[in-house]
Every structure is written in C-alpha cells, then in structure tokens.
Amino acid sequence: MPLSAQETEIKNPPVSKPPLDPHLKALENEAIHIFREVAAEFEKPVMLYSIGKDSSVLLHLARKAFYPGRVPFPLLHVDTTWKFKEMIEFRDEIAEKYDLDLVVHTNPRGKAEGITPFTHGSAFYTDIMKTEALKQALDAGGYDAAFGGARRDEEASRAKERIYSFRTPDHKWDPRNQRPELWNVYNGMIKKGESVRAFPLSNWTEVDIWRYIQAEDIPLVPLYYAAERPYVERDGMMILAEDPRLQLLPGETVQHGSIRFRTLGCFPLTGAIRSTASNLEEVIAELEIATVSERQGRAIDRDQSGSMEKKKREGYF
Amino acid sequence: MTATAASSSATILPFAEPAARSGRDARPLRLITCGSVDDGKSTLIGRLLWDTKAVKEDQAATLARDSGQQNDLGLPDFALLLDGLQAEREQGITIDVAYRYFATDRRSFIVADTPGHEQYTRNMATGASTADLAILLADARAGLLEQTRRHATIAALMGIRQFVLAVNKFDLVNYDKAIFDQISHDFRELALSLGVRQVTAIPMSALKGENVVYASEGAMPWYQGPTLIEALELATTRSTQTGGFRLPVQRVARPGESFRGYQGTVAGGAIKPGDSVAILPSGTIANVKQIVTFDLVRNAAVAGDAITLVLDRQVDVARGDMIVSIDGPPMTGTGFDAQIVALQPGGIEPGKRYWLKSGSRRQRVTVEPVSQLELSSGKWQPHASTLAMNAIGKVHLAFEEQAIFDTYEQNRATGAFILIDPDTLNTVAGGMITAKRADLGGIHLEGQRVLLSLPADLAEQIMASELFAARRNEVEIRRLSGKQATDLLSDTGEND
Known part of the structure; x- marks a missing residue:
C-alpha cells in the first residue's frame, strides 16, 4: 500500500529543524530536480555566484541536490571590483567552509581603461564589467551550462524566460523564439558552442527566498540586516560611504543612519533602504508590508524601459 | 480530485475545509x-x-x-x-x-x-x-x-x-x-x-x-x-500521483567507494526502506536500503520528493532507468500510442527518427500519424501525413529500444514526453501516452499462459534472472497473500 503524504509526515522522526511547509518543499524539490538534470546532461556546468541572497539559496540547494557528494561544478564570480567589501569576505569564507571550487573573473578592460561606475555611467559600466566579463569567463571556462539565481518575479522580461534559457555561441537570447518547455521535461540538447542558462529559482518569489533562508538557516552577507552605517544621498539613492573610491560631490555629506540592503550589487549602483530590521524575522515582517519592489534600489534597471531585456539579449544574466 | 456530477447549477465546486488555512499550507x-x-x-x-x-x-x-x-x-x-x-x-x-x-x-x-x-x-x-x-x-x-x-x-x-x-x-x-x-x-x-x-x-x-x-x-x-x-x-492542486512507485533515475551518485545512490524525483507512489523494487528496463529486483536526503535519512518518500535511493545490493542502474514498485509496474515495450501537439514550423514528419525525452530517459523514436483533431468540431479525422505546426494528432510511436511509460491519464510525469528534432535539436512536439501497443512478436495473448503461486523469495530469485529480464514485458505479476493466491487458483480451476 502506498503511503499517503499525511502518514509519511507522522512517521517521520522528530528532527531538530521543523519540516518545510509544502509550498517551500515544492519549490525546493523543483530546484533540486533542475540541478540534477543539468549536472547529468551537460558536459561542463558552472554556477554563477553573485554572493547575494538568491545566490546563497541557490548554493544551499546545490549542496542539497548532490548530497552526500560535493557540488560537482565550480562557482563563478564575476568581480567588477566595485562590490561591497563585506561581500568579498563572505564569498571567500563560504568557498572555504563548503569546500567549493571558486573561479573569480574580472574584465581586464576595467583596469586598463579605467572604467568605473562613476566615470562611465551605469549602462556602459555594466555592459563592460558585468556582461562582457561574464561572456569572457564563460568562454574561457568552456562552460556549456550556467546556473543562475534569477527569478521570474523580479522583472518583466524575466517573467518570460524559460528554466533552460537557450543561448547562441555569442551568448545571445532570442526571447521571441524560445524553445517550448513542457512539464518538467527539459531539453538539454545543444550544438557545440551553444549553451544554456539554467534557473532553478524561476518560480520563487522574494518572500519565498527569505522564508527559505529562515527555515534552512542559510548564512547571508550582513548588509541585508539593518545597522548604523555611513551613507551619501545621490540621485535619490542612499549609497554606502565606506569605500575610499567614493568621492563626495559638491553639496554631499556623509550621513549616518540605520540602513540595510534588499539586493546587493556594485556598491555605487545599489541603494540602501532605511530600516531597523536587524534580523531575519524583522526583515520578513518588513517585506510582507513592503510597497515597493526589491529592484527599486537598482540603478541599472532604470536606464530605460525594457533595459533588462536589452541587457539579457546581449548576454547579461 | 472530486468527481462531482454535473448539474445545471451555476457553480460546481470541490469541497474545501472551512477552517482558515495559512497561505503556505498548500502547494502553489x-x-x-x-x-x-x-x-x-x-x-x-x-x-x-x-x-x-x-x-x-x-x-x-x-x-x-x-x-x-x-x-x-x-x-x-x-x-x-x-x-x-x-x-x-x-x-x-x-x-x-x-x-x-x-x-x-x-x-x-x-x-x-x-x-x-x-x-x-x-x-x-x-x-x-x-x-x-x-x-x-x-x-x-x-x-x-x-x-x-x-x-x-x-x-x-x-x-x-x-x-x-x-x-x-x-x-x-x-x-x-x-x-x-x-x-x-x-x-x-x-x-x-x-x-x-x-x-x-x-x-x-x-x-x-x-x-x-x-x-x-x-x-x-x-x-x-x-x-x-x-x-x-x-481549487485543488493536481492530486499526488497515485499508483505504483516511480523513480526516473537522473544521476548515479558515487561520492566514495562505499556509497552508491540513485538520485531523482519521485514521479508517483511512495517508497520506504525494505520495499522491493524493480529496475527497468532490465527487470532486476532489489530492496530499498535507505532514502537519503541532506536533512536526514528518511523513512518514507512520496511523489514530488527529490531523493537519493540506496539499494541493498550491487545492481546495474544508469541514468534514464526507472526504479519502480514490483506491484503495479509501468508499461514497457517498443510500441506506444500517444497524442501529440506539433510545436514548430516544420511539423512532425512520418518516419523521421526523432529523439524522445520522458523523465530522464532519452531515446530514438519514429512517429506515424494516425489522425488529427479538427478543433472546430472536436472530431478526429484520419491523417497519416505530416502534422503541421499547432496540429494535435494521434500517433503510433515505434522505439528502437525498450521504452517505459504509464498512460498520461494515470501519471502525468511518466506519461508525458517531448520530441526533439535531431537536426535542429529544438523541441518540436509535446506528447501524452494513451496506451501500449502490442510488441511485434511480443505478447501472444492467444498463447498458453501458466499461473504459478510461489513463495516470494523464490519468485524474486527467478525474477532476478537474465532469462526473466529478457522477456519481462510478457509477464504479469501480482503480489498476493497465501490465502488470496489459493482462492485465485482454485477459482481458476473451477471456471476452467
């Protein structure tokens, strides 16, 4: 006699951690399935690791998917050199702690041509230091599949993207001609030079991410929690003022206040929010009544309407 | 799913528990x-x-x-x-x-x-x-x-x-x-x-x-x-697939000499340590030793769970195989009936060798269209030529090696498949299995059959043999109590 789900729950022995609720369990199962399928079907997968909360969840799921083995692919971090200091420290700690293969790549043009988010504008800077850098790293590694932590609820063009997002040899995405993706039967067949971006978190929302972090006790970069920090107000954003490369413009002063970040990217392009939520419970409580979306603090999304789609078509994640 | 009879009232709704439930108590x-x-x-x-x-x-x-x-x-x-x-x-x-x-x-x-x-x-x-x-x-x-x-x-x-x-x-x-x-x-x-x-x-x-x-x-x-x-x-979420246990094997985990686990998502039924399972298509029999997950060694897994299964003996299991319950196994064979939706401009061509992927299993198949659904009338019209894009057709599938399916009606996970064009590698059709076709030279329904009642351990030894595995799809197996078997055999004797 097959057991019903209910009987199974009762027969499970008590564990230190309460079982996941069915909603998160379903999302977790789906993500693990995708991880295993990509790892089995592709020759050389890699996981894009951006150190943020979504990447942290992604990594946790990868560890679960391949347990008791180790994660069978490297993590790739595209370092623009403009990340928050605490992010880099966290990255190195995690790689050490979980015995991960970490590949870090920076576009040499950044240093050679002195490209910074202050001098070249966010659009050009992002194109060179993120999109072009990513393509360089993927080509250099010969990776045929790259996991990313993108979610469909983040942005309108992502809502359209498949879980296996097919890319041409020059990394382009053709949103008008995507492969049909039925059930959970994924087509992993590609020709030489082509690749797939795989998104195990496609169906997760921001609240799901936070509730999962809480349920699974996943470590995060401390910048997600509120603390007294120095900041500068610029273009309607609060920019963290701790990096000596941030130069004050006329009229700007360093202020102090209790702030935190809802997303983490390059510090000059990521705005903080005022908050006193200094732990997970408080962050979730704040989130549930939030009236603005998480990407509101991201300058690169606002360059122009449809700018994420444009960047994605050119190879951005 | 509640099978509420149709009536002329304005609404027909499934029953729901009146108690207020938190939004996270159910799957989305x-x-x-x-x-x-x-x-x-x-x-x-x-x-x-x-x-x-x-x-x-x-x-x-x-x-x-x-x-x-x-x-x-x-x-x-x-x-x-x-x-x-x-x-x-x-x-x-x-x-x-x-x-x-x-x-x-x-x-x-x-x-x-x-x-x-x-x-x-x-x-x-x-x-x-x-x-x-x-x-x-x-x-x-x-x-x-x-x-x-x-x-x-x-x-x-x-x-x-x-x-x-x-x-x-x-x-x-x-x-x-x-x-x-x-x-x-x-x-x-x-x-x-x-x-x-x-x-x-x-x-x-x-x-x-x-x-x-x-x-x-x-x-x-x-x-x-x-x-x-x-x-x-x-509304109800699609009920957990009922029927026998199904685990399409996604990958074999061998982190060390001592551990060998079969990783996949349970596509039907439930499993617990000690259960006997068959590995298809070989037909080898083994018992479940452990269900391993990151959090704990579990004592049961149900449809939807992503698990790692450890068996009690060394057996040959590869990606694309399916681990199933001995009771109520899926259909295996080289000929199936299906309904497909053609998804690309080239349509689906009769006789062309496509790749078929179902679960984690990918194999070669040829497709013979039989009829096409006329959407305006809802009628199936005979149609043996290419199924054009967006057409819905009934087809025969012919495999070069053993395929493993349930009907889509019984199990949406093990009854669904996609077709991949071998040239473009694009997904060109989605399909749903409706029935198994008699194998060429396979089952002889008219031939003589023998009903045996054997002790379970002896039956397992026989079923683990190569001879048995080779003709597995000609065999029907039911697990019964000694009493039921006695009753069944005596009934058969009387009716003859």
Missing part, C-alpha cells in the same frame, strides 16, 4: 489563463495582481510612465504589466507565456498568461502542461469563440480537469443574467464533451474589478457564486 496552485485575443486576458491578470497587492509602487510608476495615459477609471494599462517583451509592447499582443506570482491569505498562485493568437498555440500548450486549473475568458458580447473552444480542448487534452469560465466585460451587456446563463450553459456542454466536470462560471468586469477579487456591489444581485479569487482558493 498553478493556473493558466486563455481565451481569444481581445477577451481582456492581460487586463484580468493585471487586475488580479493589482487587487492582491502583488504590484509594487515602483512597478506601478513604471507602468504609469510607459502607458502614458490612464484609463477612465484612473488605473494604469494592466496589459503593459504582463507583456514584458519589447516586441509585445510594440505590437500590443502577447507572444510568449509570462509567469506571475501572487498570494492571498489562504494560498499562493503561479499564473501562466498564455498568448491568444492561434500562431502561438504552442506557447499555450507550454503553459497548460504544468497547470492545475484553466481560466477561460469569454467576452460577454461575443460568447464562445472558436479560439476559446480550441484552448479549452488543448487544456483538457493536457490533463487540466478544473475550468473557470470568466464571462468578462459583463458591464457592457448591462449585467444581463440571460446572457450569462446562455454562455455558461454553452461552455458547460463544451467542458463535459471534453471530460471536464469541475466548471465554475463567473460573470465579471476585469476592468472595473467586479467579481475578480472583490464582489460586484449590487450590479448582479442574482449572482450568488464565488468571485474569481474565491474560486481559485477553493
């Missing part, structure tokens, strides 16, 4: 919206997102900026919220499926907004493949259009057994009850002809927000049924 309900081009589909989803507060202020600001003008209710153009691609905004139509997420206090929802244009039917099939429920829109002024019928047919074919008919733009027909009764009657007839008995019809105005999330205020005193969101909250 997956739904699709479909309908013809101007039925107001994107407006409806926009309204759902807006009234459930899933649209945040900065997104609304972007929306207001992009739409340039507001409608006469002071609301932004909801369609722009959904049509996320530039080509869609420019042409004012939906090209591809968009997935959206919203929640109420009771449960969370994943909605696939599918294109209305006929040329994008394949994208509608993509959205329907994972959905628990379909919302079909009809313009109250126009009634049921051919495209509505087409979408209802495809949704039913893909296994969706709960429909909500949204009779939209109802303000434009002066909230006339007779019009609602007529359209919902027509629709119920259509749904019944497709085998769908759970139908809820709701008169609404998505633009004004009437009967979507909030009940209409006084405009339709004669309507006592649920709002759309209430109907969605009461």
